[in-house]
Every structure is written in structure tokens, then in C-alpha cells.
Amino acid sequence: MLPSGIAITGSGSAAPKTVLDNAGLSQVVETSDEWIATRTGIRERKLASPQVSLAAIATEAAQNAIAMAGITTADLDLIILATSTPDDLFGTASKIQAELGATKAVAFDLTAACSGFVFGLVTAAQFIRTGVYKNVLLIGADMLSRWVDWSDRRTCVLFGDGAGAVVIQANESDRLLGFEICSDGTQNSSLNLSYQPRPQELLPGVTVGLGSYQPVTMNGQEVYRFAVKRVPEVIEKALYRSELSIDRIDWLLLHQANQRILDAVSQRLKVPAEKVISNLARYGNTSAASIPIALDEVVRQGQIKPGDVIAASGFGAGLTWGAAIFQWGR
Structure with a gap:
């Protein structure tokens, strides 16, 4: 077993x-x-x-x-x-x-x-x-x-x-001490990389859609409001499942989307700045890569030690968001 x-x-x-x-x-x-x-x-x-x-x-x-x-x-x-x-x-x-x-x-x-x-x-x-x-x-x-x-x-x-x-x-x-993941498709239009069909008639009455994907479109204000409200909530739910309070975490590791979002979420959770991991100044928003890139950098710099408790949260298109509370290492 x-x-x-x-x-x-x-x-x-x-x-x-x-x-x-x-x-x-x-x-x-x-x-x-x-x-x-x-x-x-x-x-x-x-x-x-x-x-x-x-x-x-x-x-x-x-x-x-x-x-x-x-x-x-x-x-x-x-x-x-x-x-x-x-x-x-x-x-x-x-x-x-x-x-x-x-x-x-x-x-x-x-x-x-x-x-x-x-x-x-x-x-x-x-x-x-x-x-x-x-x-x-x-x-x-x-x-x-x-x-x-x-x-x-x-x-x-x-x-x-x-x-x-x-x-x-x-x-x-x-x-992995606890997690919470969420989706809200009613806000899907806030952030898209959408397929754009180009009609092609194969036969009378038989038309298919050919085409490609359009560039990223985003309602920045809506995404910001969504993130600063939902991310603290989902972290608190994941902490509840972990039976931990926010003061027990060693590091806050958010999706690297915007420094204003990182600041707003950490302030709402009352997490001091020195516990907030941020490298987006050098990478920008790398989507699904942002959390593991930032994690790897601080691990290799020796800042994160085995047993440290990390609250990680991702948020973005879908709209989707989630949080996981985990300890680094064995």
C-alpha cells in the first residue's frame, strides 16, 4: 500500500x-x-x-x-x-x-x-x-x-x-494541508482568448466555421475587482480546511498578475510585505507558469525552508480561482 x-x-x-x-x-x-x-x-x-x-x-x-x-x-x-x-x-x-x-x-x-x-x-x-x-x-x-x-x-x-x-x-x-477551487462562467467575458469562426459553405445548407483564435481581450477593472474580492475569500476557505489561521503561514504566493492585486490581497489578509513573494517586475504575467517560477526562485535562493507553510492562489480566465495551503518538502 x-x-x-x-x-x-x-x-x-x-x-x-x-x-x-x-x-x-x-x-x-x-x-x-x-x-x-x-x-x-x-x-x-x-x-x-x-x-x-x-x-x-x-x-x-x-x-x-x-x-x-x-x-x-x-x-x-x-x-x-x-x-x-x-x-x-x-x-x-x-x-x-x-x-x-x-x-x-x-x-x-x-x-x-x-x-x-x-x-x-x-x-x-x-x-x-x-x-x-x-x-x-x-x-x-x-x-x-x-x-x-x-x-x-x-x-x-x-x-x-x-x-x-x-x-x-x-x-x-x-x-497538502487544504485547498479550495472555484469557477464562475457568468464572468467569462471579462478575460478571453476566443475562437473566431470564418464561415465556409461546403455545400448548399452545409456551412462550417474555419478560423483562428483572436488576441487576448480583457476588462481590466472587472478582473481587478474580481481578484481582490475572491482571492482573499478562497485563501481563507483553504486555511479553514487546513485548520490554520493566516498568521501560521510563512509565505503568500499569488499568481503574478499585477502588483496592485498582490498588495490589495495581502493587505486584506493582513499578511506583512516580507512574507509576500513577488517577481513579476522581471517576468510579467506568465499565466499558469507564474506561481511555480516564483516558487522555484525563492526555493533556490534558500528563502523557503523545508516545512515552511505556503498559501498559494491562482486566479484568471474562466473565471477561475483557487488556493492551496502546503508545506514545502517532505
């Missing part, structure tokens, strides 16, 4: 080499470093060239996480790729499985936009807790630069590309 608890035992991250700072972006669209930084906290973002695939940076992040966990790719039972921007609409997780040589692992994509990593963590935990799998690789990776309108300064200043990964293993003690 396998242990029914879980532990997050390794992390890794990767990002494209090309950096576009706010000064450079101001040559592309009418904006400025001051305008972007004061409204979002973002100073620069990493952008993938046309030759760089999502699978490539996701594989690099995964290899780093696997190495930290001290296992091999042959040990993996399951690979979950949380992404909204796959290389292939049929899924990219299997390509990563092949790149890693993880011959024993089953692989699938999971789409929950910027909440994808938290949803993926909860999903992975269920496979381990039921005794089905022992070693799971969870990757959050997105390349929203592919789907941004670079003439729309409301959205193009926000997004960057990257990948982050964690290894989740069966463990005697359960380090």
Missing part, C-alpha cells in the same frame, strides 16, 4: 532568453516605463522567439525539478501540463513526456488559465492520495506573447513567457 500523503519535493523553472523591458515596449506601442510600472509593477518580460516551443521551455523546467527531487524521468507515473497556449491544440504534455524520455508516465494537458497550476496541484494530489500513482510531474507553462495584440497597450504590457514545474511524490505525512 502506497503512502496516501503528498509532498512537493522539487522545483524548476525556465524562460526564454529575449528580454523586452518597458523602455523597449514604449517603441512598439504608446506607453512608458512610468505608466506600466506604476499601474502593474512590471519592468520587463521574457519573450519566446518563433523558433522556441512551449514544449522546449517546459521540458527544461521539468528537468530542473526532477533533478532537485532526486528522482529520474523513469520514476514518473504522471505528467500534467497546465497551459492555455499549447504548441498543439491536441495537447503538448505527451511531447514533453517524449522529450524527457519518461516512458512509464501518462501525460495530459489541463486548461484553467492563470489558475492552472493550483488546479493541477489539486488534480495531482488526488491521483497520489488514491494510491494510483507515486511520482507526478506538474508543469505550468504559457507563451501568451503568441496571442497578444501588440498594438493594445492595455494588454500587451502585461504578459510574458515562461515555465515552472514541481515534482509531487507520495509521502507518509500529507503536506
Whole structure:
């Protein structure tokens, strides 16, 4: 009988080499470093060239996480790729499985936009807790630069590309202390990357829709209001399930969307600034990748220690949002 608890035992991250700072972006669209930084906290973002695939940076992040966990790719039972921007609409997780040589692992994509990593963590935990799998690789990776309108300064200043990964293993003690995940499709129109059909008549009375996806559209004010209300609520619910109070957490790890949102949520929860993890100044909003990239950075800097309690929360298109309370390491 396998242990029914879980532990997050390794992390890794990767990002494209090309950096576009706010000064450079101001040559592309009418904006400025001051305008972007004061409204979002973002100073620069990493952008993938046309030759760089999502699978490539996701594989690099995964290899780093696997190495930290001290296992091999042959040990993996399951690979979950949380992404909204796959290389292939049929899924990219299997390509990563092949790149890693993880011959024993089953692989699938999971789409929950910027909440994808938290949803993926909860999903992975269920496979381990039921005794089905022992070693799971969870990757959050997105390349929203592919789907941004670079003439729309409301959205193009926000997004960057990257990948982050964690290894989740069966463990005697359960380090996932509690979670809560939510969806509200009535607010779906607030943030979209939507398919736009182009009618083509095959025969009289037989018309199909061909086309592609349109650039990201967002109602920034609605998304901000949604986040500052729902994120503190969902963290408090996850804490309740964990039987912990907010003062018991060591770190607050939010989806890196906007510094104003991070500040508003932490203030509402009364979490001191020194406990709030933030790296969006250097990455922008990397969607499902943002939480694991930020986690990996602070782990590798030695700030997060084994046993530290982390409250993580993702929120975004769908609309979806969720929180997970976990302890780092075994």
C-alpha cells in the first residue's frame, strides 16, 4: 500500500532568453516605463522567439525539478501540463513526456488559465492520495506573447513567457494541508482568448466555421475587482480546511498578475510585505507558469525552508480561482 500523503519535493523553472523591458515596449506601442510600472509593477518580460516551443521551455523546467527531487524521468507515473497556449491544440504534455524520455508516465494537458497550476496541484494530489500513482510531474507553462495584440497597450504590457514545474511524490505525512477551487462562467467575458469562426459553405445548407483564435481581450477593472474580492475569500476557505489561521503561514504566493492585486490581497489578509513573494517586475504575467517560477526562485535562493507553510492562489480566465495551503518538502 502506497503512502496516501503528498509532498512537493522539487522545483524548476525556465524562460526564454529575449528580454523586452518597458523602455523597449514604449517603441512598439504608446506607453512608458512610468505608466506600466506604476499601474502593474512590471519592468520587463521574457519573450519566446518563433523558433522556441512551449514544449522546449517546459521540458527544461521539468528537468530542473526532477533533478532537485532526486528522482529520474523513469520514476514518473504522471505528467500534467497546465497551459492555455499549447504548441498543439491536441495537447503538448505527451511531447514533453517524449522529450524527457519518461516512458512509464501518462501525460495530459489541463486548461484553467492563470489558475492552472493550483488546479493541477489539486488534480495531482488526488491521483497520489488514491494510491494510483507515486511520482507526478506538474508543469505550468504559457507563451501568451503568441496571442497578444501588440498594438493594445492595455494588454500587451502585461504578459510574458515562461515555465515552472514541481515534482509531487507520495509521502507518509500529507503536506497538502487544504485547498479550495472555484469557477464562475457568468464572468467569462471579462478575460478571453476566443475562437473566431470564418464561415465556409461546403455545400448548399452545409456551412462550417474555419478560423483562428483572436488576441487576448480583457476588462481590466472587472478582473481587478474580481481578484481582490475572491482571492482573499478562497485563501481563507483553504486555511479553514487546513485548520490554520493566516498568521501560521510563512509565505503568500499569488499568481503574478499585477502588483496592485498582490498588495490589495495581502493587505486584506493582513499578511506583512516580507512574507509576500513577488517577481513579476522581471517576468510579467506568465499565466499558469507564474506561481511555480516564483516558487522555484525563492526555493533556490534558500528563502523557503523545508516545512515552511505556503498559501498559494491562482486566479484568471474562466473565471477561475483557487488556493492551496502546503508545506514545502517532505
